[in-house]
Amino acid sequence: MKILNIEDESKVAGFLKRGLEECGYQVDIAADGESGLQMAKSGEYQLIILDWMLPGKSGLEVCQELRQEFPDLPILMLTARGELENLVTGLNHGADDFLAKPFAFEELKARITALLRRHTRQQSTLQFGNIRIDLLTRRVSQEDQELILSNKEFDLLVYFMQNPNQILSREQIARDVWQIEFDRGTNYINVYINYLRSKLGNAPGDPSIQTVRGHGFAFRIPDDKELD
Ligand code: CA
Numbered sequence: 466m467k468i469l470n471i472e473d474e475s476k477v478a479g480f481l482k483r484g485l486e487e488c489g490y491q492v493d494i495a496a497d498g499e500s501g502l503q504m505a506k507s508g509e510y511q512l513i514i515l516d517w518m519l520p521g522k523s524g525l526e527v528c529q530e531l532r533q534e535f536p537d538l539p540i541l542m543l544t545a546r547g548e549l550e551n552l553v554t555g556l557n558h559g560a561d562d563f564l565a566k567p568f569a570f571e572e573l574k575a576r577i578t579a580l581l582r583r584h585t586r587q588q589s590t591l592q593f594g595n596i597r598i599d600l601l602t603r604r605v606s607q608e609d610q611e612l613i614l615s616n617k618e619f620d621l622l623v624y625f626m627q628n629p630n631q632i633l634s635r636e637q638i639a640r641d642v643w644q645i646e647f648d649r650g651t652n653y654i655n656v657y658i659n660y661l662r663s664k665l666g667n668a669p670g671d672p673s674i675q676t677v678r679g680h681g682f683a684f685r686i687p688d689d690k691e692l693d
Pocket of ligand 1: 472473474516517518519
């Protein structure tokens with residue numbers, strides 16, 4: 466579970482990072498709104514902790530921009546004490562929850578757990594580009610056309626959809642999709658990736674499984690300039 470903490474006060478950021486890492490989360494820090502927004506847009510994070518007052522882009526602007534692209538991403542905003550009247554503004558800009566500084570770490574932890582739990586319960590569909598998966602019915606569609614996948618192809622696609630734009634090694638894929646240790650002498654991952662590629666659309670703008678030489682694979686929407 467990866468959390469992005471967009472926070473310009475390095476003391477607060479360091480304190481949160483240490484505490485949350487002890488709870489088993491992976492935490493990255495961005496020190497200003499613009500770089501935070503870029504990092505958040507990578508799709509790598511399951512939750513964003515967003516400070517209200519940031520240099521460059523404000524927390525509110527970051528929140529609003531993120532919401533347009535990621536309607537379901539949990540965002541917890543931090544405000545300074547006395548800014549509570551801003552709560553309504555923040556909620557209107559798409560924040561899911563608020564915490565006023567200074568706060569007890571335990572409270573932050575409880576709110577994060579609650580946000581993630583709520584999010585997981587709501588998360589019965591996955592969407593990336595024009596591909597949509599309904600996890601309850603296991604139906605997959607691309608541009609409203611249903612794709613028929615085997616169970617393993619489905620699991621593999623779900624994994625790529627849950628980790629878009631990330632380089633996933635064969636070791637990670639073996640562990641997370643097949644629940645086994647990767648064995649270099651086998652090529653089943655390549656075989657299944659090729660099955661899956663043959664079923665996904667390959668029109669411009671369609672998400673595709675790209676081979677990242679020496680590292681693994683990444684599920685991306687190719688740029689126009691990459692298509693030739
Ligand atoms: Ca700040």
